Amino acid sequence: MTVEFVAIGTIIIDDIVDPQGRSNMGILGGGGTHAVAGMRAWNKNTAFVSVIGEGFPENAWRHLTAITDTSGILSRPVAQARAWQLFETDGTRNEIFRTDFEAFRQSAIRPDEYPDVFAPAKGVFIQTPTSKEAEIWATRLRALNPEVVILWEPWQLLFKPENLAEFCRVAPLFDIISPQTTEIKWMIDETEPQKQAEILFECGVRCLALRMGAAGSLVGTLAEQHYIPVASVQVVDETGAGNAYCGGFVVGYVESGGDPLVAGRYGTVSSTFALSQVGVAHFGADSRSLAEMRLREFVET
DSSP states (O other): OOOOEEEEOOOEEEEEEOTTSOEEEEEEEOHHHHHHHHHHTTOSOEEEEEEEEETOOHHHHHHHHHHSEEEEEEEEEEEOOEEEEEEOTTSOEEEEESSOHHHHHHTSOOGGGSOGGGTTOSEEEEEESSHHHHHHHHHHHHHHOTTOEEEEEEOGGGOSGGGHHHHHHHGGGOSEEOOBHHHHHHHSSOOOHHHHHHHHHHHTOSSEEEEOGGGOEEEEOSSOEEEEOOOOOOOSOOTTHHHHHHHHHHHHHHHTTSOHHHHHHHHHHHHHHHHTSSSSOOOOTTHHHHHHHHHHHHHHO
């Protein structure tokens, strides 16, 4: 199998508590995990590049291997990352690590560990906590394949006013950048999504997929933007929906030849798989057909 889409990011075991106090413990999660699931909704030829730690649950590993190529996942002699995911009624998520967060950061996958065999991939999702790490990853991926489409989802902790200059310097290295509107307002003194988008385009962002939670997403380039509403779905668990959106966005962007509107719709459909069940989605042989059906229904409404 030739891998066409790759997610590079975190694997976390989530202990989820909803606004009503209901909990789901020991759930496979992490930004990279949900992103590769978002890709998998559309394409079976996916791979995941990440790290797991000691004590990683066997059922979680079986889940991973069932949805993606796991040959790029390495094991480190550190405690497996685990965190509380606490949701408020307004959709705000508070992530509280139950393991050593700094050890988790230090054990992250490195660019030199990215498998050369994945070089032909058409699209890549990447998460990083800093702009400098993002730059190193972009350089590595472009060296392997100058034509690869790269979507960067910065970690929340990057969005601080003092990081704006570095963010702007690195932004043009990526085809797509996908933050949340709530994160952007931590870095720039602006809360209105359209104005946020204008500032980000001035900053050097080439294609923006601005996620706005229940308000949908704002996608596009400096020349043209589109508002995409959320899809109608019974929400069971909000964890990872934004990451799944990003994974779907990459696939849609590649398949459409770089159309942000198509990509945003793909991403929105991918998010429905995350929202409609607890934890990372499971997929059968008919996942593409199901995704296409949801896409048709979404576009027609």
